[in-house]
Amino acid sequence: xxxxxxxxxxxxALIMMGFFGYxxxxxxxxxxxxxxxDSIAAAEAYAQWQLDSxxxxxxxxxAIAASExxxxxxxxxxxxxxxxxxxNAAARSExxxxxxxxxxxxxxxxxxxxxxxxxxxxxxxxxxxEPLYILQEGKSELGxxxxxxxxxxxxxxxFQVIETTDSTVVMRLPFSGGxxxxxxxxxxxxxxxxxxxxxxxGMGHLIPRxxxxxxxxxxxxxxxxxxxxxxxxxxxxxxxxxxDDKKPANIGNGRKGEKRFNNNIEWFAFQQQFFSAIMxxxxxxxxxxxxxxxxxxxxxxxxxxxxxxxxxxxxxxxxRVDVPFEFYFGPNDYKGLKAYGHAYEKVIPxxxxxxxxxxxxxxxxxxxxxxxxxxxxxIIILLMTIFIKIVVLPFAYKSYSSSAKMQALKPYMDKINxxxxxxxxxxxxxxxxxxxxxxxxxxxxxxxxxxxxxxxILWAMFRFFPASIELRQQPFLWAQDLSAxxxxxxxxxxxxxxxxxxxxALLMAVSMFFYSKVLQTQTPAGNDPNAKxxxxxxxxxMPIMMFFICNNLSSGLSYYYLLSNLITMLETFIIKKWIVxxxxxxxKVEAAQKENKPAPKSKWxxxxxxxxxxxxxxxxxxxxxx
Numbered sequence: 001x002x003x004x005x006x007x008x009x010x011x012x013a014l015i016m017m018g019f020f021g022y023x024x025x026x027x028x029x030x031x032x033x034x035x036x037x038d039s040i041a042a043a044e045a046y047a048q049w050q051l052d053s054x055x056x057x058x059x060x061x062x063a064i065a066a067s068e069x070x071x072x073x074x075x076x077x078x079x080x081x082x083x084x085x086x087x088n089a090a091a092r093s094e095x096x097x098x099x100x101x102x103x104x105x106x107x108x109x110x111x112x113x114x115x116x117x118x119x120x121x122x123x124x125x126x127x128x129x130e131p132l133y134i135l136q137e138g139k140s141e142l143g144x145x146x147x148x149x150x151x152x153x154x155x156x157x158x159f160q161v162i163e164t165t166d167s168t169v170v171m172r173l174p175f176s177g178g179x180x181x182x183x184x185x186x187x188x189x190x191x192x193x194x195x196x197x198x199x200x201x202g203m204g205h206l207i208p209r210x211x212x213x214x215x216x217x218x219x220x221x222x223x224x225x226x227x228x229x230x231x232x233x234x235x236x237x238x239x240x241x242x243x244d245d246k247k248p249a250n251i252g253n254g255r256k257g258e259k260r261f262n263n264n265i266e267w268f269a270f271q272q273q274f275f276s277a278i279m280x281x282x283x284x285x286x287x288x289x290x291x292x293x294x295x296x297x298x299x300x301x302x303x304x305x306x307x308x309x310x311x312x313x314x315x316x317x318x319x320r321v322d323v324p325f326e327f328y329f330g331p332n333d334y335k336g337l338k339a340y341g342h343a344y345e346k347v348i349p350x351x352x353x354x355x356x357x358x359x360x361x362x363x364x365x366x367x368x369x370x371x372x373x374x375x376x377x378x379i380i381i382l383l384m385t386i387f388i389k390i391v392v393l394p395f396a397y398k399s400y401s402s403s404a405k406m407q408a409l410k411p412y413m414d415k416i417n418x419x420x421x422x423x424x425x426x427x428x429x430x431x432x433x434x435x436x437x438x439x440x441x442x443x444x445x446x447x448x449x450x451x452x453x454x455x456x457i458l459w460a461m462f463r464f465f466p467a468s469i470e471l472r473q474q475p476f477l478w479a480q481d482l483s484a485x486x487x488x489x490x491x492x493x494x495x496x497x498x499x500x501x502x503x504x505a506l507l508m509a510v511s512m513f514f515y516s517k518v519l520q521t522q523t524p525a526g527n528d529p530n531a532k533x534x535x536x537x538x539x540x541x542m543p544i545m546m547f548f549i550c551n552n553l554s555s556g557l558s559y560y561y562l563l564s565n566l567i568t569m570l571e572t573f574i575i576k577k578w579i580v581x582x583x584x585x586x587x588k589v590e591a592a593q594k595e596n597k598p599a600p601k602s603k604w605x606x607x608x609x610x611x612x613x614x615x616x617x618x619x620x621x622x623x624x625x626x
Contacts, residue, residue: 084175085176086174087157087173087175090158090159091156095110095111095158096110097110097117098161100167101187102187102188102189102191103189103190104123104330105120105121105187105191106119107185107187107194107329109171111158111160111161111171112157112158112159113142113154113159114171114173115141115143115154116135116140116185116194117138118133118135118140119133119329121133121275121330124331126223126224127473127484132275134272134275134330135220135329136220136222139220139223140218140220141217141220142216142218143155144198144214144217145214145215145217146207147207147211147214148175148179148200148206149208152173153217154173154181159181167186167187167188167189168185168187169185170185175203179200179202179203179204179205180201180202180203181198181200181203182198182200182201184199192328192329192331193327194326194327195327196324197324197325198214198322198323198325199323200315200321200323202320203319204317212316212317213315214312214315214323215312215313216285216309216310216311217308217311218308218309220270220308221303221306222236222270222277222304222305222307225272225275226273226483227481227484227485228484228485231466231485231553231554232272232273232304233253233254233294233304234254235253235349235466235467236253236254236271236272236273236304237250237271238251238270238309239268239269239271239276239346240259240261240265240267240288240309241265241268241342242265242266243264243284245343247346248269248347250271251290251292252292252305254294255294257290258290260288260289261287261289262286262287264286265281265285265311266281266284266285266342267280267281267342267344268290268309268311270307272305273466274331274332275330276330277327278327278328278344279309279327280325280326280342281323281325281326282324282325283313285311285312286312286313286314288309288312289310290307290308290309290310291307291309292306292308293305328340332347332348332467332469333469334348334360334364349463349467350463351460351463354456355456355459355460358457358460359460359463364464366384367380367464367470370383370384371470376476378559381563385560388457388564389567389568396568396571397575416429417429419432458561458564461557461560461561462557465482465483466554468556469483471554476555476559479503482554482559483554483555483556484554484555485505485552485553485555486503486504486558487500488501488503489501497548500551501551502550502552502558505546505547505553505555508546508559508562509544509547510543511569512546513539513540515569516539517539546561
């Protein structure tokens, strides 16, 4: 063994001896510290025993009841045993129900956990004409976990009722060593709001100094309230809103979801299609974990989805800690939610930035204005459709007139197609076609661009109708509910994802077919296989696809699309019959041909000719290489 190896082994031995010596010292320090903690715990236990003994002497009957054994069975689980005798008594005592009621809500609270037991939304019913509960009886839990010094879950204890009025209930959970947890609920008059204040009073000696937060656990099973399961799940979700964000994020929309965040959250919402249970923390939650899962359609429970939110609210420990919370239990009404000033209205899916602005500033005000004087929502949708068609008429006119001119040019187009039947002459055919369009004063984009400009309106209506609570359970003609599908034929089993036929959706698809048929007579495809394929898609596939999409959606939406197609066909007929006359278009082309003057070339046509020139050059180069 050489000198370097010996030095290495010696150094390793010294390092190991030093490490074990250091560990021995640390173990002794830890044992001494643990012995100190055990002494403090023993002293606290003795003091608690003295307090419990004094309480038993003052309350002999409750002490006997708290110490009686409880039979163990599945039906009657054993209440947990706590070191605090008052908590033991609260864990075993029977719960009671307290009711607060105003013009809009009836809220039942249970003393078990001092939490909402059920919330009835007045003036609304489910599709089956049952009372509408946004929180069903016994199917929700709201608990606060306070560390005092061990975890105290408020859901496990029966609170004492301290005060009740027409609008307020106050409940407390006292501790043997002094202090209590208090929950005060206030139902605001003529409102869907419930305010809560969670107070930790005189608990500074119980809550460790390093504890600076409480946990909030809110879960609920939301019941089915609408006619169509697929439509209801598609528009139901769990929203969560970060302070000063443009809109809330969400999970759900018919799919199971789970999210977790370590940043501030102002509020969250268990949102059914038309109703929401919202919980807001004015001081914000510092952590959030959200889950949502949908109950299968085949379930007999009548439930729609299970939602849960586990959050953390920061506190500053002291002799009195007040933590405010706000609740909203009510309809997803845009104006009503916006009045709160907390961006609640953004739970309503109105589309993206551009679509959302159009819906908020045009569609909703127009809808509300018409509703002031008209009670029938079918008539309101008709008038809205006519108004929108008048607004976009200048854009639509260009499209309709371009189509009418194209139909007048059909004989000339047939000659050009016959002149250039080969595929390699496609560029020449296109150039001559553009010359023809120029002589007739037809823009090749005249029919497409105006239609593209109308697409945002169609999408805005697609978002508006299924989310509009005003249409909920409103009848029109054969439709019993304009917010749901109008099934005229219904069968038990699902075929291609359908178990019914919506008449408005079917009529809309038929109107789309005939409108496409009219367009094809005005814009012939010629010998172009791609154009023919597009025409087949437009004529058959689009109506079928739209039928499958709208068959499960709001009948009000299908009714709007039906009216829009009918009015469009009427406008096309009027323009073709009395405004754009084919003989004038033909006369203009013949006059240009007699003059034999080349039509001025547009920039697009110049670029097309340049592309053709470059293609010819490339072909020459290829032939030269051969």
